[in-house]
Structure formats: structure tokens, C-alpha cells
Amino acid sequence: xxxxxxxxxxRWEETNWVNPDIKWQNGEFVTLGIDVGSVxxxxxxxxxxxxxxxxNMRTGSDSPDSARNALAFALEKTDLPEDxxxxxxxxxYGRVNVPMADRSVTEIACHARGANFIYGPHVRTVLDVxxxxxxxxRCDDKxxxxxxxxxxxxxxxxxxxxxxxxxxxxxxxxxxxxRSFRIDREPMAVSSTCVVYAxxxxxxxxxxxxxxxxxxxxxxxxxxxxxxxxxxxxxVEPEFAITGGMAKNRGVIDRLKKKVGLEPMKTxxxxxxxxxxxxxxxxxxxxxxxxxxxx
Amino acid sequence: MITxxxxxxxxxxxxxxxxxxKIIGKxxxxxxxxxxxxxxxxxxxxxxxxxxxxxxxxxVGGTGSGAKSITEADVKVNDIKAMAAAAHYFxxxxxxxxxxxxxxxxxxxxDEQGGxxxxxxxxxxxxxxxxxxxAMSRALETPxxxxxxxxxxxxxxxxxxxxCTIFAESEVVGLIHxxxxxxxxxxxxxxxxxxxxxxxxxxxxxxxxxxxxGGVAYxxxxxxxxxxxxxxxxVYIPDKPEFxxxxxxxxxxxxxGR
Numbered sequence: 001x002x003x004x005x006x007x008x009x010x011r012w013e014e015t016n017w018v019n020p021d022i023k024w025q026n027g028e029f030v031t032l033g034i035d036v037g038s039v040x041x042x043x044x045x046x047x048x049x050x051x052x053x054x055x056n057m058r059t060g061s062d063s064p065d066s067a068r069n070a071l072a073f074a075l076e077k078t079d080l081p082e083d084x085x086x087x088x089x090x091x092x093y094g095r096v097n098v099p100m101a102d103r104s105v106t107e108i109a110c111h112a113r114g115a116n117f118i119y120g121p122h123v124r125t126v127l128d129v130x131x132x133x134x135x136x137x138r139c140d141d142k143x144x145x146x147x148x149x150x151x152x153x154x155x156x157x158x159x160x161x162x163x164x165x166x167x168x169x170x171x172x173x174x175x176x177x178x179r180s181f182r183i184d185r186e187p188m189a190v191s192s193t194c195v196v197y198a199x200x201x202x203x204x205x206x207x208x209x210x211x212x213x214x215x216x217x218x219x220x221x222x223x224x225x226x227x228x229x230x231x232x233x234x235x236v237e238p239e240f241a242i243t244g245g246m247a248k249n250r251g252v253i254d255r256l257k258k259k260v261g262l263e264p265m266k267t268x269x270x271x272x273x274x275x276x277x278x279x280x281x282x283x284x285x286x287x288x289x290x291x292x293x294x295x
Numbered sequence: 296m297i298t299x300x301x302x303x304x305x306x307x308x309x310x311x312x313x314x315x316x317k318i319i320g321k322x323x324x325x326x327x328x329x330x331x332x333x334x335x336x337x338x339x340x341x342x343x344x345x346x347x348x349x350x351x352x353x354x355v356g357g358t359g360s361g362a363k364s365i366t367e368a369d370v371k372v373n374d375i376k377a378m379a380a381a382a383h384y385f386x387x388x389x390x391x392x393x394x395x396x397x398x399x400x401x402x403x404x405x406d407e408q409g410g411x412x413x414x415x416x417x418x419x420x421x422x423x424x425x426x427x428x429x430a431m432s433r434a435l436e437t438p439x440x441x442x443x444x445x446x447x448x449x450x451x452x453x454x455x456x457x458x459c460t461i462f463a464e465s466e467v468v469g470l471i472h473x474x475x476x477x478x479x480x481x482x483x484x485x486x487x488x489x490x491x492x493x494x495x496x497x498x499x500x501x502x503x504x505x506x507x508x509g510g511v512a513y514x515x516x517x518x519x520x521x522x523x524x525x526x527x528x529x530v531y532i533p534d535k536p537e538f539x540x541x542x543x544x545x546x547x548x549x550x551x552g553r
Contacts, residue, residue, distance in 0.1 A: 061472045197398060
């Protein structure tokens with residue numbers, strides 16, 4: 001392994017939370033959704049279809065452990081014992097490796113369902129910018145998928161691509177968006193196709209005398225280009241919502257919304273939770289149909 | 296007649312001096328950020344190597360991704376034409392030529408005279424270029440010169456699922472964590488990259504003799520993987536394969552210069 005850098009600029013904040021207004025003991029069904037992504041893992045616990053607790057952390061090298069860790073992190077602030085969970089659905093890239101899952105559901109279905117819950121039933125286009133893929137999903141008022149397009153072959157436009165850049169430029173990933181606007185003039189976008197090429201272009205721009213912030217802007221706008229091309233192919237219908245970690249990066253999102261010509265919907269929830277929330281909601285629906293009892 | 300060919304590539308700039316069909320001088324420098332300066336240096340290096348001066352040259356051919364910076368050239372030679380001419384120059388029976396460069400890979404189908412019949416290019420994605428190998432050598436913490444020979448010591452076929460260089464880096468780190476042997480990972484890397492190049496070659500057809508040029512041809516692990524993926528016994532490689540396109544440009548300059 002490469003020796004640890006003094007500071008890991010790509011490292012984003014891991015969070016967990018519990019809803020103080022809900023007592024799980026009063027609920028009928030406690031359901032769990034676990035989204036093991038390629039970069040981050042989330043566990044969302046819902047009581048009767050409402051957010052009760054969640055944990056959001058980085059995926060480790062082992063999917064079952066990542067699922068267990070995310071669940072333990074979500075349970076940390078609660079008094080809920082694990083065996084009181086009625087049903088668990090696994091989703092995401094590592095969904096078949098979620099040991100406690102009763103079944104798995106694709107992340108496309110979960111993101112659409114989760115966005116429908118987090119942003120409300122008006123959402124028609126969901127853009128999920130995840131760690132190693134981008135999905136553009138069109139859905140109906142129930143959060144059911146009508147059509148989708150996905151790029152999971154190439155790092156351009158994904159969260160991993162942004163992590164590589166944060167590291168290259170030694171800028172903490174949470175500051176990238178803000179700093180990319182601290183510039184006098186918007187620079188030309190770097191290569192929107194390959195992150196490897198964009199990296200060499202960026203090094204070239206730095207040597208030419210562009211500031212770190214300008215290079216960040218050039219990359220954010222390349223990311224926005226790349227994401228937009230996928231979105232344009234699936235067709236954008238209002239209302240439009242963004243899920244995944246990239247939704248927190250203003251540098252990309254503000255540039256993207258200019259191209260789309262639509263204001264993305266806003267939410268108080270962590271956008272990384274959509275997949276796991278969708279999974280927990282599917283679990284709740286199954287419990288209501290009587291399929292999840294007896295666990 | 297004496298001609299020169301200059302190939303200004305993404306990583307290196309090469310010059311070859313050709314006298315009546317024989318190479319009499321060579322020069323190579325890192326391209327860096329000043330292409331014109333790199334061209335000048337490699338050109339002067341080659342002239343010195345040949346023991347001649349610029350005035351002795353009948354024509355100068357320029358090629359490569361930085362061709363526009365070659366002010367010394369009076370004949371502009373496109374990349375595909377240069378590689379086909381080069382393959383024909385070194386191996387007259389060449390019908391398919393693959394050039395795997397630092398940031399670009401190309402395949403050309405050529406005729407008996409070294410003319411181009413068809414071609415395919417990948418300049419959008421690092422997965423089929425030398426940059427992929429460099430990234431993998433970093434991930435494996437094994438120098439570039441050693442990963443090829445290391446791959447040859449493995450008989451295990453483990454797949455690399457990721458196509459993207461960035462994703463493959465994480466995948467290799469994952470394999471290292473899973474205690475996979477370095478030689479097996481190294482073989483997997485070479486197989487993956489050869490697969491990418493072969494899928495590009497298949498678009499224009501696999502017609503022997505097959506010639507490979509470009510710096511990646513120095514990597515025996517890659518050449519072996521390429522032969523295996525193509526299903527051929529031999530891929531022909533010229534001596535000093537990194538100079539091949541420059542030689543091709545010098546050949547074209549001799550025939551087309553006026």
C-alpha cells in the first residue's frame with residue numbers, strides 16, 4: 001500500500017442520527033434499508049415508514065463488514081436492539097453481500113423510491129451521482145421507475161473522480177464546491193471524458209499559472225458537462241431531484257442546473273440516504289402486505 | 296536523399312534521420328509542457344547523432360499529437376499514415392499495425408505498399424493506453440519495467456472487472472488487500488489492457504502479419520497477453536519501437552516531399 005498521506009483530502013464526514021420524536025416501541029413495523037455502495041454505505045431504519053435513525057459511512061474492502069458497520073453506526077445512538085427489526089432490504093453495488101438482508105432490491109428502484117420520499121411525490125427525474133456510477137432515472141408519482149440510463153464504466157462525472165481531484169489539488173472535498181466559485185473568470189472545462197486525462201490537463205493548467213480554485217472550476221464544469229450528457233439522453237422532466245454525495249457539491253450542481261435550466265428540488269435530508277431510504281420503504285410496504293412478519 | 300521524421304507525442308518527442316532508407320540518427324526527449332522546445336531538442340540530438348546539419352536534409356516530416364508545434368517540418372504526416380508507413384518500412388509483410396502510446400492507442404490496416412486501408416483510434420479513455428500501465432504500476436508499487444516480466448511468471452487468470460483506469464486502481468488495491476499474489480494481479484492487468492487493444496484491432500480486422508509499435512511494446516507481459524488475446528503466434532516489433540512513428544514520418548517525407 002502507498003504510505004498514508006498526512007491528510008486525506010477525499011475523506012468526507014461520516015454521520016449518524018436518530019429521530020428524537022419517534023419511539024420505536026410504539027411503531028408497528030421497524031424496517032431497515034442498507035445501501036452498500038462502491039464508495040459509501042448507508043443504513044436507514046424506519047419506523048412505520050418514517051425516518052428513525054441512520055448511519056452513513058465509507059465502504060470498506062469487504063461488503064458484509066461494511067453493511068454491519070453501517071448498521072452498528074445507525075444503531076449507536078438508539079436503544080433499538082437489532083433483533084427488533086422486522087425486515088431488512090439490501091441495495092447498492094454490494095447488495096447481494098448484505099448478510100442481514102431478507103431480500104435485495106436494485107439501487108435504481110431504491111433511489112427512485114427514496115427520492116420520492118425525501119423530495120416528495122412530485123419528483124419525475126432523479127439524478128443519482130454516486131461513488132462509481134451516475135444514474136438518470138425517470139419515475140412516476142409513486143416513485144416507480146419508468147426509464148433509466150446509467151454510466152458505471154467510467155469515472156468521469158462520478159464521486160470517485162471528484163475524490164481523485166480533491167487529492168490531486170490538496171483541497172478537502174467538502175470545500176471543493178465553494179472554492180470553485182472563488183474565481184474572477186470561469187475557465188474552460190478540462191476533458192470531460194477521462195479522469196486520467198483530466199488530471200494531466202489540470203497539472204498543465206497549474207503550471208500555466210491558473211490558481212487551484214480555477215482548476216477546480218474547470219473540473220467542476222467538466223463534471224457538469226458529463227453528467228448533463230447522460231441526463232439529456234434520458235430527458236429531464238420537472239420536478240428534478242439529485243441524490244448521492246455529489247448533490248452536496250455546489251461547484252458541480254450550480255453549473256449543472258444552468259445547463260438543465262431547472263432548479264433542483266431541495267431537501268433537509270442527507271442526499272446520500274436516498275437508496276437506503278428507498279430500501280427501508282420497500283421493506284415497510286412488504287411488512288404491510290404481511291410478508292415481513294414473523295421475523 | 297536524407298530526410299527527418301519528428302513525432303511529438305503526449306509523453307516523448309522523437310526524431311529519426313533517414314538516409315536512403317537507412318536510419319542514421321535518433322533523438323528522444325520528454326515532451327513536457329513546451330512542445331516546440333522538445334521538438335527542437337530531439338531534432339538537434341538526432342542531427343548530432345547522425346553527424347549532419349539541418350541543411351543536409353531534403354525534407355522533414357512532422358507527426359504526433361503535438362504536430363502543430365513542429366515548425367521544422369515541411370511535410371505534415373498524419374498519425375495513421377506515419378504508423379502504417381513505419382510498419383511497412385520495418386516489416387514489408389505488415390497488414391495490421393497497432394500503436395499503443397502514452398495517452399492514445401491506434402490500429403491501422405495497411406496494404407502491400409504500406410498505404411492505409413482502414414483504422415481505429417482510442418483517444419478518449421486511458422484504459423487502452425500506456426497511462427493505464429503507469430497507473431497500475433503505481434497501484435502495485437512495482438516499477439513499470441518490472442510488471443511485464445512479473446506477469447509472465449503467473450499462470451492464474453483472474454479477471455479485472457473495471458474498465459476505467461480510476462476504478463481499476465481501486466480494484467487492484469482491493470486485490471492486494473485480499474492477499475492476491477502480485478504476479479497474478481500483474482497478469483490480470485496485462486490481460487485487461489490487451490483485451491481493450493484487441494477489441495479495437497478487431498474493429499478493423501486481424502490480418503497477419505501484425506506489427507506493434509510504441510513504447511508499450513517494450514513490455515513483454517503485454518506483448519504475450521496481446522498474442523494470446525489475438526490468437527496469433529507472433530506479433531512483430533521493430534527495434535526501438537518508440538521511434539517507429541518518427542521513422543514512418545521520415546519515410547513519408549522522402550516520398551511526398553517536394
